[in-house]
Amino acid sequence: MPKISYATVRRLSRYYRSLDLAERRHISTVSSEELARQNHLTAAQVRKDLSFFGAFGRRGLGYNVSDLKRNISRILGIDRTWNVAVIGAGNIGRALINFEQFKIQGFLIRLVLDNDSMKIGKKVGDLVVKDMKGLPEVVKKIDIDIAIICVPSNAAQKVVDMLVVKEVGIKAILNFAPVSLSVPKGVTVRNENMAIEIEALSFALTNPDYVR
Amino acid sequence: MPKISYATVRRLSRYYRSLDLAERRHISTVSSEELARQNHLTAAQVRKDLSFFGAFGRRGLGYNVSDLKRNISRILGIDRTWNVAVIGAGNIGRALINFEQFKIQGFLIRLVLDNDSMKIGKKVGDLVVKDMKGLPEVVKKIDIDIAIICVPSNAAQKVVDMLVVKEVGIKAILNFAPVSLSVPKGVTVRNENMAIEIEALSFALTNPDYVR
Numbered sequence: 001m002p003k004i005s006y007a008t009v010r011r012l013s014r015y016y017r018s019l020d021l022a023e024r025r026h027i028s029t030v031s032s033e034e035l036a037r038q039n040h041l042t043a044a045q046v047r048k049d050l051s052f053f054g055a056f057g058r059r060g061l062g063y064n065v066s067d068l069k070r071n072i073s074r075i076l077g078i079d080r081t082w083n084v085a086v087i088g089a090g091n092i093g094r095a096l097i098n099f100e101q102f103k104i105q106g107f108l109i110r111l112v113l114d115n116d117s118m119k120i121g122k123k124v125g126d127l128v129v130k131d132m133k134g135l136p137e138v139v140k141k142i143d144i145d146i147a148i149i150c151v152p153s154n155a156a157q158k159v160v161d162m163l164v165v166k167e168v169g170i171k172a173i174l175n176f177a178p179v180s181l182s183v184p185k186g187v188t189v190r191n192e193n194m195a196i197e198i199e200a201l202s203f204a205l206t207n208p209d210y211v212r
Numbered sequence: 213m214p215k216i217s218y219a220t221v222r223r224l225s226r227y228y229r230s231l232d233l234a235e236r237r238h239i240s241t242v243s244s245e246e247l248a249r250q251n252h253l254t255a256a257q258v259r260k261d262l263s264f265f266g267a268f269g270r271r272g273l274g275y276n277v278s279d280l281k282r283n284i285s286r287i288l289g290i291d292r293t294w295n296v297a298v299i300g301a302g303n304i305g306r307a308l309i310n311f312e313q314f315k316i317q318g319f320l321i322r323l324v325l326d327n328d329s330m331k332i333g334k335k336v337g338d339l340v341v342k343d344m345k346g347l348p349e350v351v352k353k354i355d356i357d358i359a360i361i362c363v364p365s366n367a368a369q370k371v372v373d374m375l376v377v378k379e380v381g382i383k384a385i386l387n388f389a390p391v392s393l394s395v396p397k398g399v400t401v402r403n404e405n406m407a408i409e410i411e412a413l414s415f416a417l418t419n420p421d422y423v424r
Contacts, residue, residue, distance in 0.1 A: 004422045005252075006412055007219070013411045076411050077418030084410075091307030098303060101390045101407045107414075146413050172413040178313045188416035188423060190409045195313045197402045198296075199225045199288050200218055201358050201384040202319075204400035206289030210216045211400060 006190075008049050012072050014039045015046070019069035031062040078105055083143055085111040087159050088150035089119045089129045092176050096148060097125045110142045132159075136168050146172045153179040160189075218402075220261050224284050226251045227258070231281035243274040290317055295355055297323040299371050300362035301331045301341045304388050308360060309337045322354045344371075348380050358384045365391040372401075 018038045022030055032043040032050075039046075050056050050068075053075050057063040073079040084107050086093045096102065097109050112124055115132040122129050130138055139147070147163050147170050149156050156177035163170040164187050173189045175181055181189050204211045230250045234242055244255040244262075251258075262268050262280075265287050269275040285291040296319050298305045308314065309321050324336055327344040334341050342350055351359070359375050359382050361368050368389035375382040376399050385401045387393055393401050416423045 002422070004419070009412050009415045010408060012415075013408045075415070075419070077414035078411060082414055082417070091303050091310060095303030095307055096406070099406065102410065105407055105411070107407075107410055145417060146410065148410075172417050174410055174413060186420075188413060190412050192406060192409050194308070194311065194404060195317055195319075196222060196225045197404050198314065198319055198358065198360075198386055199290060199317070200221050200402050201386060201400060202289035202294055203221045203224075203287070205294070205357060205384050207216070207287070208398070210214070 002052060004052055008052065009076070011039065011041065011045070011049050012076055015049070016069060016072045016076065016078075019065050019072065022065045023069060028065055029062045030065050030068070032057065034062075081106040081108050082145040083111075084109045084146045084148060085113065085139055085142070085144040086148045086150055087113050087132070087135075087163075088152075089114040089116070089122075089124055090150060093148075093150035094124050096150065097127060107146065111138060111144060113138070135159075135162050136165075139163065139168050139170065144170065146170075146174065148174045148176065149181075150176050153177045157181055214264055216264055220264065221288070223251065223253065223257070223261050224288055227261070228281060228284045228288065228290075231277050231284065234277045235281060240277055241274045242277050242280075244269065246274075293318040293320050294357040295323075296321045296358045296360060297325065297351055297354070297356040298360045298362055299325050299344070299347075299375075300364075300367075301326040301328070301334075301336055302362060305360075305362035306336050308362065309339060319358070323350060323356060325350070347371075347374050348377075351375065351380050351382065356382065358382075358386065360386045360388065361393075362388050365389045369393055 015035055018035055019030065032046040035046045036043040056068050056071055086096055086109055089112050093112060097112060102109065112127045112129050113132045113135055114120060114129050119129045120131045149159060151159055156175065156179050160173060160181050160183060162168065163173065164183055171187050173183065173187065175189055175191045178193060178195065183189050227247055230247055244258040247258045248255040268280050268283060298308055298321055301324050305324060309324060314321065324339045324341050325344045325347055326332060326341050331341045332343045361371060363371055368387065368391050372385060372393050372395060374380065375385065376395055383399050385395065385399065387401055387403045390405060390407065395401050
């Protein structure tokens with residue numbers, strides 16, 4: 001089985017968005033050139049990314065928009081719903097719970113945990129904040145697939161260690177704490193580092209001639 | 213002048229973090245192989261990315277950690293401070309204002325604007341929320357370099373249109389609204405799409421054998 005880089009996965013997410021938009025505009029076929037243009041890539045890159053997963057288009061005819069969208073949706077695992085837990089009910093945690101886009105894409109936030117007695121028992125959106133102490137039981141009971149870490153940096157690893165033990169068994173973690181997390185083999189961590197994108201802006205301001 | 217892709221800029225941000233960590237550990241030289249290993253890339257990629265900006269290392273000797281860190285810091289424009297405005301004092305806006313990492317890296321949030329009379333005049337961190345109506349004057353007065361859009365999707369383009377007019381002159385925008393923004397040439401927009409990273413997790417859960 002070929003190994004797929006996250007750069008490829010990220011591009012698939014972007015193709016999916018382009019196809020979704022095309023479908024809404026009642027466009028039935030799209031070329032690799034058009035997908036490339038919309039995403040500032042080369043057509044060769046688009047064809048290579050898609051070729052990992054099968055032969056979706058026909059030379060000279062392009063891709064059927066609905067078929068390719070459905071295929072990418074299946075590859076990305078967004079043709080179903082996932083149970084998500086938010087750990088930490090601070091500003092980022094609350095923002096995510098109210099983030100409609102997650103729900104639309106099938107990422108259903110079922111649980112929010114915190115260790116602050118001022119927050120436990122309070123409502124955030126439709127959820128009541130639960131005590132972090134109950135983490136192992138409640139994460140298993142609700143059958144959580146994905147945990148989102150929104151606790152302070154110095155607490156993040158401790159929370160992750162609780163999530164990945166065999167009895168709890170979390171295999172996918174989205175990390176908002178600006179710290180590198182250690183996880184056992186078989187667990188995937190993706191870091192949402194808000195400082196990276198803003199550095200792309202200071203780069204653009206500093207080097208206007210370099211910018212594409 | 214060669215055009216640099218944002219994928220390259222993003223990798224420079226990651227090399228910077230590796231170098232920062234090496235410096236804290238009192239490591240004085242680092243090879244392209246080591247930078248590659250830490251960032252799950254090839255050494256050829258590391259050398260290519262750096263070669264756009266000059267000749268930093270010497271064959272067989274590797275890179276001087278402090279020198280390369282200083283050079284990347286200069287290239288990324290993070291060897292100085294930037295004045296940042298947050299537009300929208302909802303959960304994401306408030307999370308960013310309290311996000312220490314921005315301040316540490318020189319991105320100083322000087323201004324927060326909202327159009328909600330319940331929020332205007334209230335404090336968020338050390339800042340008082342100002343009325344959106346005053347946007348043109350206050351953005352110019354405080355000499356804002358970067359605007360962060362944290363308003364709802366349906367308001368985002370209107371806010372951006374106010375920011376990019378010649379009299380206000382914002383050239384760099386970080387967009388948290390899940391919507392595509394139109395800007396004039398010479399203005400850079402980076403989108404912080406939280407739904408993209410979580411899709412990488414559903415991909416990993418769906419295709420455990422594909423994951424690197």
